[in-house]
Amino acid sequence: MDNNKIGVAIIGCGLIGTKRAKTLAPARLVTCADINLAKAEELAKNYKGCTATSDWKAAIQNPEVEIVVVATINNTLAEITTFAAQEKKHVLVEKPAARNAEELKNVIQAVKDNNILVRVGFNHRYHPALLKAKELVDAGELGDLMFIRGRYGHGGRIGYDQEWRADPALSGGGELLDQGVHLIDLSRWMLGDFPHVEGFAHTYYWNMPVEDNGFMMLRTLSQQTAFLHVSCTEWKNTFSFEIYGKNAKLHIEGLGGSYGVERLIFYKMLPQMGPPDTTIFEFPRGDNSWAIEFSEFLEDIQQDRTPSANLDDALKAFEIVEEIYKQSGF
Numbered sequence: 001m002d003n004n005k006i007g008v009a010i011i012g013c014g015l016i017g018t019k020r021a022k023t024l025a026p027a028r029l030v031t032c033a034d035i036n037l038a039k040a041e042e043l044a045k046n047y048k049g050c051t052a053t054s055d056w057k058a059a060i061q062n063p064e065v066e067i068v069v070v071a072t073i074n075n076t077l078a079e080i081t082t083f084a085a086q087e088k089k090h091v092l093v094e095k096p097a098a099r100n101a102e103e104l105k106n107v108i109q110a111v112k113d114n115n116i117l118v119r120v121g122f123n124h125r126y127h128p129a130l131l132k133a134k135e136l137v138d139a140g141e142l143g144d145l146m147f148i149r150g151r152y153g154h155g156g157r158i159g160y161d162q163e164w165r166a167d168p169a170l171s172g173g174g175e176l177l178d179q180g181v182h183l184i185d186l187s188r189w190m191l192g193d194f195p196h197v198e199g200f201a202h203t204y205y206w207n208m209p210v211e212d213n214g215f216m217m218l219r220t221l222s223q224q225t226a227f228l229h230v231s232c233t234e235w236k237n238t239f240s241f242e243i244y245g246k247n248a249k250l251h252i253e254g255l256g257g258s259y260g261v262e263r264l265i266f267y268k269m270l271p272q273m274g275p276p277d278t279t280i281f282e283f284p285r286g287d288n289s290w291a292i293e294f295s296e297f298l299e300d301i302q303q304d305r306t307p308s309a310n311l312d313d314a315l316k317a318f319e320i321v322e323e324i325y326k327q328s329g330f
Contacts (some may be wrong), residue, residue, distance in 0.1 A: 007064040008033075008299070011056045011080050012072035012188035014041040016094060021068050023291035027067065027298065033059035033061075034208045060084050067301070070094060070100035075170045076178070078103040081118065085110045090301055092294065094121040096181050097311060099172025100221040101318040108311050119297045119307035120314045122185045126296075129264040130186065132281055133243060136189060137264065142245025147189050149242045152179045153234025156206065157190065160232065166208035174210030176201055176324060180230040181317040185239070185309065187218060187226035188316060190243055194218035194226065205233045216324060248276070256287050 007030035010017045014034070021043055029047040033056040037329045040052035052291050054061050060083060068084040070077055070093040078098040079134040080099070097120050098104040111118050112206045124130060136142065152254040165178060188194065196219035197314055201211035216228040243250040249267040254260035262283040267276040291308075300307045 003274050006066050007062070008063040008067045008069060009033065009059045009062060009080075010043070010071060011059060012070065013043040013197055014071070015062060017066050017069070017071035018043055020071055020092075020294075023068075023294050025291075027294075030064045031059045031062050032068050032201060034116070037195060046094060056080060059295075060087050060089060063191045065089060067092065067297075073164050073170055073171050074099050077311050078107050082105050082110045084120070085116050087112045087115055088116060089131060090116050090297075091118045092121060092297055093118060095185075096120075096172070096321075097314040097316065098318070099324055101315060104311065104315050108315065111311060116305060117297075117304075118302055118311050119293070119300065120309050120311060121293070122182065122309040122313065123289040123293045124182045124186055124259060124317045125189060126253075126285040126292040126307060127252075127262060127287065128257060129262050129281065129288075130241070130253075131292075133241075133250045133252055133262050134189070135181065136248075136250060137243065137245075141248055141266075141268075142243065142250065143247030144245060145191060145224055146244045147224060148190060148228075148244070149240075150183045150226065150228045151230075151238055151240045152183050152189065153231035154179070154237045155235040156212075156232045159205040161208040164208065166210055168210050172208060173201070173321060173325065173330070174208070174214075174300045175212055175267050176214040176233070176321045178230075180216070180228070183226075183228045183315070183318050184216070184218070184317045185313060187228065191224045191226060192220055193316065194320060196220075199320075199327060201330055202330040211328070211330065214321075214324065216320070218320065243297055256283075260285075265279065 006027040010032040029050045031051045037054040042051035051128040053172040068089045081093045099202045199216040201214045206212045213231045239253040239255045251265040256261045264281040266279040
């Protein structure tokens with residue numbers, strides 16, 4: 001496969017689709033589709049030879065297309081991914097990849113039947129602070145891991161409760177499916193599976209039938225715990241992810257932009273304990289996670305390798321979210 005010739009179709013030409021288009025190199029954008037043709041045309045005009053259409057099936061069936069990027073709202077993620085799989089196209093689909101676990105299981109079957117690769121857009125794994133944190137964890141710098149504490153939230157905006165995320169028919173759920181699945185995925189990436197799930201989802205502020213806050217306590221078989229909170233009543237955009245080991249602690253905060261400068265703080269315990277040695281890594285150059293993620297997907301395809309963030313990871317996140325919904329009466 002020649003990466004400079006591989007053709008990509010983007011389905012959904014809003015904010016995320018536009019971001020994805022900027023990070024496809026060395027592949028090329030062949031066509032883009034949106035139910036609002038004007039959006040597709042606006043995106044296509046920035047890429048030489050790219051065509052625009054309102055017919056997403058036609059875009060996927062374009063013979064020059066080998067990879068489909070699905071960047072629509074949640075209610076069409078599963079349908080479009082399934083169709084792309086049936087057309088033998090590899091897919092990068094935005095998280096959460098469906099509206100519920102049942103939809104996702106049908107996608108997984110279609111992907112298996114057609115022997116294509118699907119990567120789920122858990123791009124937070126590719127933020128530089130989190131890549132560095134994973135490197136330190138894997139190198140044993142923290143010793144045995146004990147627990148994780150994570151917070152992720154934003155403040156919403158006027159009319160937030162009237163947007164598509166507030167409609168369960170379109171979104172499948174609220175904050176747990178928006179930012180929550182990122183924290184769940186990062187925690188599983190560090191600690192492994194969580195057979196023990198406790199949590200609570202509730203709508204405190206926004207007038208909508210989906211939750212605006214989600215609280216999770218997830219435990220592995222060896223009782224390693226992830227204590228997580230996601231919120232769209234945070235008021236100040238916040239990302240904080242702390243990983244505690246027996247020898248050291250890592251604290252990732254900020255994601256750039258309105259979340260603040262991305263940094264990793266490494267607190268290393270001394271033999272005599274007391275104040276730890278502290279090393280601070282700052283990453284002020286902006287978010288290149290989307291480009292790194294897509295580049296790795298190209299490698300997945302070249303090597304016929306199961307993507308590291310895949311549909312099974314999305315399904316595990318859904319199972320946790322749906323258990324918390326069940327416990328909370330949603």
